[in-house]
Amino acid sequence: MLNNRILIIGLIWPEPEATAAGSRMLQLIHFFIKQGYEISFASAGTKSDLSFDFSDLSVSCFDIELNNSSFDVILKKLDPAMVVFDRFLTEEQYGWRVQQTCPDAIRILDTEDLHFLRKSREMALKKGTDNWIQFIQNDTTKREIASIFRSDISLIISQFEYKLLQEEFNIDASLLFYLPFLVDVPGxxxxxxxxxxxxxxxxxxxxxxxxxxxxxxxxxxxxxxxxxxxxxxxxxxxxxxxxxxxxxxxxxxxxxxxxxxxxxxxxxxxxxxxxxxxxxxxxxxxxxxxxxxxxxxxxxxxxxxxxxxxxxxxxxxxxxxxxxxxxxxxxxxxxxxxxxxxxxxxxxxxxxxxxxxYDKQTYEYQFNKKLKLLQKEIIRHRKSNFIGSLLSHHQHQSTKFMSKWIEAKNLLNDKIIK
Incomplete structure (x- = not known):
């Protein structure tokens, strides 16, 4: 039987009526529902009054904890065919767990926007200059670019950013997919x-x-x-x-x-x-x-x-x-x-x-076509991304041991408190 399960790991619980990022996430969820996927959404974030109510959608929701192996249990039970990371921060935190527990799952990074680009421009503004490119190689850049390499595909919302990633960081187009906001164009x-x-x-x-x-x-x-x-x-x-x-x-x-x-x-x-x-x-x-x-x-x-x-x-x-x-x-x-x-x-x-x-039907068709091709050729796709496998090996090992150390420390503290 074809595995049509997909897990989305949210940095926060979506707030589509308050943030563009929340709207973007809901657009992706509606896309996956339309394609017949069985969707689960998990986040370690705290729900707010503006958090989206998933009760009207066929989406299973899970609260998860940072640095806690209980997530591995959930992951093993869900056994998703695809995992979507909401921004690079979630890929950093959970990517190694997904790769370890569900190695065959397609790993999709939704960048929302390039955090390092925003950061470099903020740094330039504080320095009183328009030359933000001189600040482009900051710590956030290194983390986010590494996350893009480790993922099977990264969704890029801006053509400017799509071009920047290829020209400034030599990221192959096969690792990127341009997906703007998905809009029902008004009649x-x-x-x-x-x-x-x-x-x-x-x-x-x-x-x-x-x-x-x-x-x-x-x-x-x-x-x-x-x-x-x-x-x-x-x-x-x-x-x-x-x-x-x-x-x-x-x-x-x-x-x-x-x-x-x-x-x-x-x-x-x-x-x-x-x-x-x-x-x-x-x-x-x-x-x-x-x-x-x-x-x-x-x-x-x-x-x-x-x-x-x-x-x-x-x-x-x-x-x-x-x-x-x-x-x-x-x-x-x-x-x-x-x-x-x-x-x-x-x-x-x-x-x-x-x-x-921004015609939604056009981009949804292209995205669905890309996902089907990726599923079909995932082994060849990963073999051609040696830098990604290299970064996964080293970065995820360090993240894995840090996470397990924090989990062990938290357990010890809980015992002391009790």
């Missing part, structure tokens, strides 16, 4: 139901505040960009949405200045569809930006940075403007807010980008 009926230019007002931005690029962007908006916009548009507001806002962000709430910290919103469509412009001046980051994709889906033109738009559209068109200079960013936002014709054209461009780059 004419959906678009017709959205509020029009005259029915919308104000600016908005949104993002999970546990994600450092979002935190930085809102602070930058408050201190540099919004004062310039507000000076020209004194009746406009900027509404800031997103969960987990720290006190430093909450203190930026100033109704008299039109800067409104709204917090988490259950229906993000409401935030987008009633706003005229989305602002996203991201100064560092990686991957594709969920907020900018949502802006296109809900017909909300956006102003973002080069980093914000990166990986979203290979051509030069955007559903608004791409601008890195503070003063020009603000002036473009003012112009787009006031010019109805320009706004309508920007909205149409967003729909074009969605249709050209």
């Amino acid at each position: 004419n009926q959906h678009l017709a139901e959205l509020p029009e230019f005259d029915q919308r007002q104000h600016f908005m931005t949104i993002g999970n505040f546990r994600h450092q690029p979002n935190l930085d962007a809102v602070k930058y908006l408050h201190s540099h960009i919004w004062p310039l916009i507000r000076k020209e548009l004194p009746d406009a507001n900027l509404e800031v949405y997103g969960p987990y806002a720290p006190e430093a962000i909450k203190q930026l709430h100033k109704p008299q200045n039109g800067f409104l910290i709204k917090g988490w919103i259950a229906d993000k469509k409401e935030a987008f569809a009633h706003s005229r412009i989305c602002l996203a001046p991201l100064r560092f980051g990686a991957g594709q930006k969920g907020k900018l994709l949502d802006a296109m889906l809900y017909g909300t033109p956006s102003i973002t940075s080069t980093i914000g738009a990166e990986g979203m559209e290979v051509a030069t068109k955007w559903n608004g403007f791409i601008e890195d200079q503070t003063e020009i960013f603000a002036s473009k936002a003012i112009q787009l807010y006031q010019d109805k014709s320009l706004w309508i054209n920007a909205q149409k461009t967003g729909y074009e980008i969605l249709r050209r780059n």
